[in-house]
Amino acid sequence: MCLALSHQSVRAEPGEPSPYRLSPGDRVAITLPLHPELNATGPIGPDGRFSLPMAGQVELGGLTVDEAQGAISAALHEARLVANARPSLAVEKFGGTVFVGGEVRNPGQVELTGPLNPLQAIISAGGLLGTARSKRIAVIRPTVSGPGNVYTMNVRSFVKTGDPQGNIVLHAGDIVFVPKSGIAEVNLWLDQHINGIIPDALHFNVNLGDGNNQTSAIVTP
Template sequence: MSLAASGQTPAASPQAASAPPAHYILEEYRLAPGDELSINFPNNAELNHVGPVGPDGRVPIPLLGNVLLAGDTSTQAASVIANALRDAGIAANAVPDITIVRYGTTVYVGGQVKSPGAIQLASGMDVLQAIIAAGGMMDTARTGQVAIIRRTSDNHANVFYVSVKDYTKGRPNAAIATLEPRDVVFVPRSKITEVDMWVDEYINKTIPFSRSLGYSFGNYPVTTVAK
């Protein structure tokens, strides 16, 4: 599930202009209790399983029993299951395909939406779908620059912007971002500076951050904030 995007950093100085493009690499998602999984074995259908990761982080695999998967990426979890099946003498080369059907976590939608708050994150949910789940945007919303605030495991945060307006109008090269657990979607009122005010109010005052150089995430401008 890793994503990578790069863009050129602002040419604030000759030294900055000669610096290599910044890279924004998202970590592969790690399974957590409550995540609903679809585990399919192309050559061993009797082992197929659909269900949630239990509160103890384990998943019941037919013929095998409960396997601890919480904390693993989908790739790591597939390897754990394959190795357990082989070690138990059940299947020598059964490699599962793991799909997260529904996340057990939430995303948060705030700003100029009708019902701000936490919503259940479905697999593949994008920004527009999350906004619709939050009641849709108010007439005062700035649809051209919706902010997504994404935290990483090492206590960094990244802010990037998407244009819901361009996407809904079907404009060429318009893109919409797929959300990840614990993302925050913020719909500004009229000017994008409101996002900065919101970040200062609700993030900086809770966990101090300082801004670094901006760059791009695909088609989206990015501001990185770090401790």
């Protein structure tokens, strides 16, 4: 299977970073003030599902908090437990990780202990090396079942001006790559660390283009 990334010059709306999406391993607390007997606390399972008392399994992995609350309400309604539940969901512990590679002091996995943006992940990995291309950070969001995205970020601009386009909320499984020199470096790193060491891995062909752009990914069997 090959994952081809085709360049599109689409900008995110300023001030609207992507919300955090729940992932397997996250520990969540679900509260129903009018129905405390249905309150539940626990981890989201490896399959992305959460077990609700008397309502069974509900798919929460990959959903935002608002979407998850809607899914829980629908599950309770379908189970004929509560007609119009208004549950609240809070993440007690984040269970996912992201990978930070390239020109950072301590490349490797960084735990998601809360909402994390690329700059925070880079700081957790020891910060940038002097050889880093800080104007060209790539956030790679792999997917095997549909369109995915590659985002670029200007760390220097984000630090100086608080550019909202740099405030990307990282998802579990994201790859933050700090290149030394441009697209050739990104492709080389992906080939060495992803495609070259994982059998039958997805193969990335990344075109970052110019500016803070979003790149769409299409999976081809």
